[in-house]
Amino acid sequence: MTIIDETAESPAPDGAxxxxxxxxxxxxxxxxxxxxxxxxxxxxxxxxxxAAGETLAVLGESGSGKSVTAQAIMGILDMPPxxxxxxxxxxxxxxxxxxxxxxRRKIRGNKIAMIFQDALSSLNPVLSVGYQLGEMFxxxxxxxxxEAKAKSIELMDRVKIPAAAARVNDYPHQFSxxxxxxxxxxxxxxxxxDLIIADEPTTALDxxxxxxxxxxxxxxxxxxxxxxxxxxxxxxVVADVADKIxxxxxxxxxxxxxxxxxxxxxxxxxxxxxxxxxxxxxxxGQELYAIKGLxxxxxxxxxxxAFNPRCPQAQDICRTDIPQLFPVTEQDGGELAGRGxxxxxxxxxxxx
Amino acid sequence: MAELKKTDESMDATPNVAxxxxxxxxxxxxAVAAFDAPVSRGEPILQVRxxxxxxxxxxxxxxxxxxxxxxxxxxxxxxxxxxxxxxxVGESGCGKSTVARLLMMLxxxxxxxxxxxxxxxxxLSGRAxxxxxxxxxMVFQDxxxxxxxxxxxxxxIGETFEIHPEVAPKGDRRRKxxxxxxxxxxxPEYINRYPHQFSxxxxxxxxxxxGLALNPEIIICDEPVxxxxxxxxxxxxNLMEKLQDEFNLSYLxxxxxxxIVRHISDRVGVMYxxxxxxxxxxxxxxxxxxxxYTQALLSAVPVPDPESREGRERIILTGDVPSPANPPxxxxxxxxxxxxxxxxxxxxxxxxxxxxxxxxxSLAAHESACHFAExxxxxxxx
Numbered sequence: 001m002t003i004i005d006e007t008a009e010s011p012a013p014d015g016a017x018x019x020x021x022x023x024x025x026x027x028x029x030x031x032x033x034x035x036x037x038x039x040x041x042x043x044x045x046x047x048x049x050x051a052a053g054e055t056l057a058v059l060g061e062s063g064s065g066k067s068v069t070a071q072a073i074m075g076i077l078d079m080p081p082x083x084x085x086x087x088x089x090x091x092x093x094x095x096x097x098x099x100x101x102x103x104r105r106k107i108r109g110n111k112i113a114m115i116f117q118d119a120l121s122s123l124n125p126v127l128s129v130g131y132q133l134g135e136m137f138x139x140x141x142x143x144x145x146x147e148a149k150a151k152s153i154e155l156m157d158r159v160k161i162p163a164a165a166a167r168v169n170d171y172p173h174q175f176s177x178x179x180x181x182x183x184x185x186x187x188x189x190x191x192x193x194d195l196i197i198a199d200e201p202t203t204a205l206d207x208x209x210x211x212x213x214x215x216x217x218x219x220x221x222x223x224x225x226x227x228x229x230x231x232x233x234x235x236x237v238v239a240d241v242a243d244k245i246x247x248x249x250x251x252x253x254x255x256x257x258x259x260x261x262x263x264x265x266x267x268x269x270x271x272x273x274x275x276x277x278x279x280x281x282x283x284x285g286q287e288l289y290a291i292k293g294l295x296x297x298x299x300x301x302x303x304x305x306a307f308n309p310r311c312p313q314a315q316d317i318c319r320t321d322i323p324q325l326f327p328v329t330e331q332d333g334g335e336l337a338g339r340g341x342x343x344x345x346x347x348x349x350x351x352x
Numbered sequence: 353m354a355e356l357k358k359t360d361e362s363m364d365a366t367p368n369v370a371x372x373x374x375x376x377x378x379x380x381x382x383a384v385a386a387f388d389a390p391v392s393r394g395e396p397i398l399q400v401r402x403x404x405x406x407x408x409x410x411x412x413x414x415x416x417x418x419x420x421x422x423x424x425x426x427x428x429x430x431x432x433x434x435x436x437x438x439x440x441v442g443e444s445g446c447g448k449s450t451v452a453r454l455l456m457m458l459x460x461x462x463x464x465x466x467x468x469x470x471x472x473x474x475x476l477s478g479r480a481x482x483x484x485x486x487x488x489x490m491v492f493q494d495x496x497x498x499x500x501x502x503x504x505x506x507x508x509i510g511e512t513f514e515i516h517p518e519v520a521p522k523g524d525r526r527r528k529x530x531x532x533x534x535x536x537x538x539x540p541e542y543i544n545r546y547p548h549q550f551s552x553x554x555x556x557x558x559x560x561x562x563g564l565a566l567n568p569e570i571i572i573c574d575e576p577v578x579x580x581x582x583x584x585x586x587x588x589x590n591l592m593e594k595l596q597d598e599f600n601l602s603y604l605x606x607x608x609x610x611x612i613v614r615h616i617s618d619r620v621g622v623m624y625x626x627x628x629x630x631x632x633x634x635x636x637x638x639x640x641x642x643x644x645y646t647q648a649l650l651s652a653v654p655v656p657d658p659e660s661r662e663g664r665e666r667i668i669l670t671g672d673v674p675s676p677a678n679p680p681x682x683x684x685x686x687x688x689x690x691x692x693x694x695x696x697x698x699x700x701x702x703x704x705x706x707x708x709x710x711x712x713x714s715l716a717a718h719e720s721a722c723h724f725a726e727x728x729x730x731x732x733x734x
Contacts, residue, residue, distance in 0.1 A: 061581040176672045177444075206443035206608065208669045211652040215668060233582060236611075236654030260658050277586035279615030281653050282731045284634060287593070288615065290586035294551050 021093070022049035023195055023227045024073065024112070029087035031068050031251075034080065040298040042068040044251040045087075047325070050227040052194060055218075057230045057242035057259070063295050065251040066231045070197045073229075074114050075104045091195075110140055113188035117200040119180035123172040129156075129183050130168035136190040155186040159216060178209035182216065189220060195227040202237060214241055235278060239263060244338055247271050250296050250306035253325060256340045267328045267341035267350040269311050305343070317344050387483050391434045391469060391569075397602055398432040398455070398488075398570060403464035405450050409677060422677045424450040426626035427464070429703070432570065437596065437603040439617030439634075441610055441649070445673055447626040448606045452574045455604065456490050457481060468570075486516050489568040493575035495555035499547040505533070505558055506543040512565040519566050532561040535598075537591060553584035557591065564595065572604045577612060589616060610653050614638050622646045625684040626676055628703050632718030639732070640715040642706060642725040645685045651730040665730060683723065691724050699723065 031043035043065040050056045060066040071077045073089055075096065089096045091111065096104060116122040124132060133155055134148030143151065149168060156164035159182040172180055181201060188196050201217065202210040218241055221228050232238055238245060238259070245262050247255040247270065255268040266272040276289035293310040296302055302309055308318040321344070328339035331351050343349060391397045406421035425447040432438050440448045453459045455466060457473065465472045473484045492498035499508055509529045513520045520528045530540035536557040547555055556576060563571050576592070577585045589612060596603060607613050613620060614634050621631040622645065630643040641647050648667040655664070669688045674680055683701050686692040706725035709717035716727040 061583060178672055207610070207652045208443060208648060209672065210654075211666065211668050212670075214654075234654065235582070235656035239656050239658045240654045263657050264659070274582055275656065277583055278656060279589075279611040281611045281614060281638065281650065281655055284614060284638075288586040288590055290590055291583040292587075294553065294584070295581070 022051045023092065024229075025049040025088075025090040026069065026073065027088040027090065029069060029072060029089065030085050031065070031072055031077065031082060032085060033082050035299065038299040041301060042251055042298055043072070044301070046248070046251070046253055048246050048253065048256070050195065050229055052227050053221070053225045055221065055228040055230060055241055055243045057232060057238040057245045058248060059232060059235065059238055059245055060248035061233055061295055063250075063298060064248040066248050067199055069248075070114065070199055070229065070231055073197060074112060075108060076114075109136060109193070110191050111193050112195045112197065113191070113193040115181075115184050115188045115196060115198040115201045118204055119177065119184045120172065120204075122184060123180060125172055128169045128171055129175070130170075133183070133187055133190060136187060140191055151190075152186075155190055156183070158189070158220075159183070159186040161186075176209075177205055178213060181205060181209075181213050185213070185217060185220070189224070192224055193226065195229070196221070197229045197231070199231045200233070201230070203232070203234070210237070217241075235274065247274075250301050251298065252306065252342060253340075254307065254342045256325070256338065257328075258338050261336065261339060265350050267339065267346045268343045269313050269345075269349055270307050272349060273310075273312075313345050313348065315344070387469060387471075387487055389469060393433075393435045393600075395434050396431040397434045397469065398604075399465075399467040400431070400451075400455070401429050401465045401467070403428045403451070403454060403466065404462045405447075405454055405459060406462045420677055422675075423626050423679060424676055425454065426676075426679070428623075428626075428628050430621055430628065430631060432602055432604055434569075434602055435596075435600055436618040437605050437616050439613035439620040440604065440606045440623060441608060441613050441620065442623035443608065443649075443673055445625075445676065446623040447676070448623050449574055451623075452490065452572045452604070452606055455572055456488060457485065482516070486519070486566045487568050488570045488572065489563040489566060491556075491559050491563045491571060491573045491576045494579050495552055495559050496579070498559055499555060501547055504544050504546055505529075505550075508547070508558065509533075509562050509565055512562060516566055528565075529561075532565055533558075535564065535595070536561045551584075552580050553588060556580060556588050560588075560591065560595070564599065567599070568601070570602045570604065572606070574606045575608065576605075578607060578609060585612070592616065610638075610650060622649065625673060625679055627684060628721065629685065630718070630720040630722075631703070632720075636715050636718040639729060640718075640727050641730065642709070642716050642718070642720040642727050643685075643722045644689050644691055644724075646720075647728050647730045648688075664732070667730065683721075685722075691722075691726075693724070695723050 026046055026048050029043055029046045033040045033042060046069050048056060058066045072084060084097060091107060096107065130149055130152045133152035137143040137148040137151050153164045153168050156168065161167060161179055161182055175183065198217065202213050205213060214237065230242060242259045244256065244258050246253045249270050255271050262271065263275065266275055273289065273291040277291060279288060291310055296306055304319040304321055305323050308314040311318065323342045323344050325340040325342045326346055328336050328341050328346055328350060330336060403425055404427055405425040406423050408418045409420040409422060410416040411419045428451060440451065442448050450459065454461050461474050466474050468484055476484060506526065506529050509532055510525050513525050530543055533540045533542060538554060538557055577588050580588060593616065595601060605613065605616055617634050619633050620637040622629045622637065622643065624645050629645045630637060630641065637646060638650065641650060648669050651665060651667045671688055674687055680687050682698050683696040686696040701721045701723050703719050703721040705717050706720055
């Protein structure tokens, strides 16, 4: 690991960071929360990385720790009750968890920005959208109110809000759901960050609007060559835009794979069950396969593999040993790039 | 289990009660009796004709005057057959939830009729209305807000028997509630627990048990699984299908998730801005859609299979749904439609089998409200 000296402030020219080194690397991250019922272990050793121009989709159900990981990266976890007992979050090789609050503030918004799920509750209802967009420029770049407003209009144009100049003084409630989500995207884009984390960006939207917003996001990502972490529970949305996928369950990554591979040949029983439990639009199925049981309580995660009580293949070893993320290979041992499965029986799952 | 089945006592119900116009005491008796008559499978149990709901927009405080109306539902007609599932899909704001509330008589319709077993229930009140409501029950969307947090599960499900004591005598209620919990796959010992002690999927099961309590014939499900996780969604959908077979229920299944609707429905209606755009069997709608809105809606659904997706054509609509307070003239979809011509602005297209498909036995021959209806498969890869 060579440490390339880079002051956080100097904007790297496009493509300079491409030389094989990931933009962001999360290593063995743990997050826990103290609650009345004990310590809830929300994230238990997550590893992933994103390169510039790449889209990583983090897939998981509610409570799987996907959003908490994102909040830890952004540095917006509530601490306490949250705590990061272990782990590293490297942004261009520098561990953000060791930085001072001031340093992190310079990265937040400037280098890493976030798009939240519910645009209506993420925008301040008593301030105009122009003011809220302009805040990015006033705070980070010290622009005047007038300059900031001009920049806001430019941004609203870029995310294709019609009649931006006329609408800059409107309030969030005057926009439709899709338009509000565009404003959220504009806000994240404002300072042209290197990495955007989108936490369920289209979950609250209708399908026709969802398609518009995802297209816009993909287009802007290409244009600015940004890294994108897309957090979602929707297997369909992921299939559309992601390059690689990390599936999370009970605070761990249970499977990683390039997008096509995952759908064709899942290597973890949980992923397999998820794929089989969604009804298909293009064919009428019989009874749906349902994963039995419920996701585990995070204060009492089952020993061994957290999925074992719900797993049809579980054996004794699954109740005692926590499976590591094994590299997944072809039947003849041929390498499958980027694939991993945290299952003792991944061979049986993928090849059997 | 057997107690839950409907007892068909009054087979000799008077036919043709639909002619009852004014609801006096005698006809009320008749009406109530008629609701117990069974409907054979495949016959319409609920017929909706020209249903309209306008919410007035008013101005002024003391002397309110109406300045307009939000046309949430603007003339909808469809039939629900005994034992079938009719799916209603559409974007938010298209009026699908208002339809549900109108059928439950939770809102008063501005115009139009809803015939339940041949009887217009929009005009009913009092005892007759109560009898209808017993037979039409509802399962709500959000299991976190539709259950009273201060009541135990036993009270929540048992409350229905307070309102309709004829279904279960007082001493029998607790056992009945436990039976219902068992039917929906919950432990009967959970009867004294509170809603917060359950997960989302379990709460939705409680909601379903409450809907089943009165042995209804129709259950109106307003987005019953959209608040649930993927792995739990499948469990609840399977449960609902099982219950339908067991109790011979008819479902009106409202959802925005087109894949789930295809899975569970026998027929599907597509709504846009308060009107029905297209209605037909699931194969007709999904594999042979003829209305441009249906085609756009289907093509926008992300398919969890990157390979089949690559061959699909995607139609991305521009703009948002117009305001229902001021809908476009003629066809309501014309502002976002790529086929729109002058005719679309002038003439409201009627929901009917398009002229060009009349008499043909192709699957495209189903009701579609478009002047330029044309078949196009957008779901399958080319």
